[in-house]
Amino acid sequence: MCGIHGGYAFSGAANLSVEVLEAMGMVTQHRGPDDSGTFLDGPAAIGMRRLSIIDLEGGHQPIFNEDQSIAVVCNGEIYNFRELREKLIAKGHQFSTHSDSEVTVHLYEEYGIDFLSHLNGMFALALWDRNRQRLIIARDRLGIKPLYYYRDDNVLLFSTEAKAIFETSHISPKLDKTACGLYVQLGYVPAPWSIYENVKKLPVASCMIIEQGQTRIHEYWRPDYTQKEMSEAEWKRAVLEQLEQSVASQMVSDVPFGAFLSGGIDSSLVVGLMAKHSREPVRTYAIGFDTEGAGQLYNELPYAKQVSELFSTQHKEIIVKPDVVHLLPKLLWHMDEPIADTAFITTYLVSEFARQDVTMILSGVGGDELFGGYRRYQGEYYQRYYNMIPAWLRKYVLSPVANALPSDRHSKWLNYSRLAKSFILTAELPLDKRYQSYINIVSDAMRAELLKGGVETLPTPVIDLFAKQGSLPALHSMFEVDRLTQLPDDLLMLTDKMTMATSLECRVPLLDHELVELACQMPSELKIKGGVLKYILKESLTELLPREILYRKKRGFGAPMGAWIKRELLPLMKGLLSVEQVESRGVFNGQVVQGLINDHLSNKSDNTDILIGLLNFEIWSKMMLDGQAPQEVESQLERMSR
Template sequence: MCGIHGIYRFDGLSVEPRMLSSMGDRIRHRGPDDEGSHVDGPCGIGMRRLSIIDLAGGHQPLSNADGTLWLVCNGEIYNFRELRSELQGKGYRFKTGSDSEVLLHLYDAEGDDFVLRLNGMFDFALWDARRRRLLIGRDRLGVKPLYVLQDWQRLAFASEAKALLALPGVSAELNREVVADYLHLGYVAAPGCIFKGIRKLPPATLLAVEDGEVREWRYWRLPEEIVSDLSESQWIERVQVQLDESVRMQMVSDVPIGAFLSGGVDSSAVVGLMARHSEQPIRTYAIGFSGGEAEALYNELPYARQVAKLFATNHREIVVQPDVVALLPKLLWHMDEPLSDTAFITTYLVSAFAREDVKVILSGVGGDELFGGYRRYLGGHYARRYRRWPGWLRRMASYAARRLPTDRHSGLLNNLRLAKGFMASAEMSSDERYRSYLQVLSRRHVSALLLEESAAGPSDSLARAFAAAGNEDELNRMFAVDAETQLPDDLLLLTDKMSMAVSLECRVPLLDHQLVELAAAMPAAIKVRDGRLKHLLKASLADLLPDEILNRKKRGFGTPMGAWLKRELAPLLKRLLAADVVQARGLFNQGVVNRLIADHQANRIDGTDILLAMMNLEIWSRIFLDRRDPADVAEELKSYVA
């Protein structure tokens, strides 16, 4: 696990080594153990290394025997031993025990198609000196991020956008074309980026520069064909085998390893399968909240303790309170881009906690997308039932639902929030209904919120994802959209950035691409049955986990931020979105901002996500646009709530 960066100059001039050093310095946290670079005329590549496998011999950049191929790679290749053995059988000689070295020889043997042989999470840069060709790429699901900057003079890349800001002539400017999409979804989807002039390389994508020409292409997509001739018991057997193999493969490490444990189905399954393959107790880490009803709804520690006891893990817990506000500037600096998902706070806190003991952690991220774990996946199921009601009854229900109070941080009001959201979307097409569940703020309301219509821009990442999702199976179509948008650009991005902020490697065995392909071929009726989310996955885990874990009520891995914004953090909200601040930025209509705050405070809407999206954009702007130190901004924010 590392951070990579590099430059290719179109003018043929030699890359200056100090430029690579400056880029690497910005992402030192990703690899505090080692650094290295290689310059060959117009191309220079570099890396910061977090040593996980072959601690002594895995220095990068790596090269082949005659120095014609050079590589930097961030991530882990889980099937490297099998590939290494195969390549040695073909006569290739290895200099190190590093998993990354297989990329060099596999590229030499098979060309660009070598990526199809890799099982892992990665981004890489490979310099082919023979062809004077640079090849960069990203793993299938987008577990590891890669940012690209291209102008008339150069193409540069890095694992984090801030490394590109170290280059001469590059300054932090707001990309106004993605602001509307950000406010709509709460994150910036690839290839978009919040920084003007920088973009994210999409998942499963390769980019080559040769003879001054840039070519980019997709090398893998989710399979669309549904396999309908297998029984449920056959699906269960296949899922059990692949789950076990995915976890086993991702436990390879030369340093201590642990697991995040929330007590939910996904993290509990990972821990249970890890315990099968370990002679020592698994180290597990959980996070909880103290306080009132809102905090209690997000506190999963009792479930985590139950699972830890079941598998006799070496279990540790951390309890946090709303003073996490002081962390926001630091975390947004690490994130590079603002977002509304409060899971980035909890992920950072539990990552820092785990890093006291281990260097590698396994997470259950991805299980909800693969196997139908989100409530939004039930929209079609309930919409079909709802449409059987008489028209007059539907009209009355819709009228009443619009007047329901809503608050996700209260048990009763959260149920009313879900009912209200469903009633508002029940008559929509499946795509638009799903958009209504995913959105932070509707596109219509985003247009009202933004001062300049031009700021809305043409970007609509969900529309692009729906257009590319050709699957007629409604549930798997939703999964395909998630795999193009929220999964890589929200969940996986925050997982990478927040774990790497503390130099912790986070692995996601539920997103092993073979398991993903298996899940994508599974009929919706088996994934989710009669309103039971994750039906097939739960059936597959029945011999591993108890019923009270398999069938417990789902709770997201976030914070009770909405409640805090009404209480302890209300002064922060009001100050960050005050008239003078909003006017100075010149983005938002103050009247709309005031209505959103008032409606959230009065429980007319649950405005947690959109309010946090605007607040985090302002904090991000102070750090990157105003060029202020995150610590200085943190002191300012603390003064607001003192």
């Protein structure tokens, strides 16, 4: 686990040097406090910061092949490196370390650019082939590890974190207006865009090849949705076997490790399977909230404790209170980009807590996408029954009533009202636009009002991706859209950035690509059956987990920020999002922002996501666009909060 960085000089004006590489590396030192390395050869320059997990003494990077004509730096872990190593040795390759990363150079020798298709792991890597004068930068199949790049006529620059690119003399951070429009819509910036002008994110399952002054991007993997003909019982066995294999393969480590435990299905199954394959008690870490007010709705500690007792883990808990203001500048600096998902706060806090004991952690991220765990995936199931209601009744009675319903996700009954309102008001739309409405944090009309100068023609990545799915069933189409947008650019991005902010490696066994391929070939009616989310997953785990864990109501991993900004964090919101402050930034319409605040405070609409998104955007802007240090911004926020 580490951070990688480097570049390729198309001309002598590129000015790549050891000093430039070291400057890029220092910014990402938190990703790799144990070691660093640089390598320059002709037009190529690569570097890394290393967090030692496997082969602690011998895994220094860059790593070379036998004649040192191929060099690689790799961020992440290759889980099938032992099997690959044995096969490569049988073919005559000679290894100089026991590091998992070394298999990449020998695979490239053996298979060329196709080497990536042999890897099972999470990674971002850069490989330099001296003989062909070819540089390859690549990202893993699911986008677990991020990779940013910048390219002009003189140079290509890349890094695990965007801020490292700005340590060179080639570019300074500026806001990309297109990306900002997408951010306001989705609450994150989808690849290939980044929030920064002229800086892009390499898409998932892709590599960029730089050769003879040319660059091209190649997608090396996509899941096959050809349905397998198996009985329900066979699917249960296949899912459990692959889950067990995925978890066991990702427990390989030369350092202490543990697991995040929320008490939900995904983290609980990971812990249960870890316990089955561990000779010692599994170390587990859970996060909870004050049980007053909205904290009660988000608090999952009793469920986590139940799972901990079931598997006799070494369990620790941390309680979070709404005094997180001082954290936001630091966390958004680590995030690189603003985000509306409050899970980045909880992920950081539980990671910081776990890092006191362990260097590597396993997480249940990905299970909802893979097996149909989100409420928005139920839309097609309930749509069939809704369409049985006469059209006049839907139009003249249900829609007006829904429009008047109050919304607040931090209250049990108002949250039901919010969900019903969202469903009814979009039920007449086609699948792509209906799904877009579920994942938007504001409507298209509100986005146009919110952005200064309105909205010019903006990309429509979600709609465009739906158009490419052809005849795929609705649930598989929704997963494919999520696989290429929200999963890598929201959930996995915040998981990577927040765990690495504490120098903690996080592995996500539910996104092992072999498990993903199995789930993609499963009939969608087995993922959601009779309105039951994650049906086949739950049924495959009946001998591992108790029914009250498998079938309890779902609760996300975020913080109750929507409730906190109505009370404890209200002074902060009024300060950061005042009409004067918003107008001075020149990006959003201050009066429209005030309307969003008023509607949220009165429960007319639940505007948690967009308000948190705007708060985080302003804090991010102070640091990345205005050049203020995180500590300086922290002091400003603390004064506002008094």
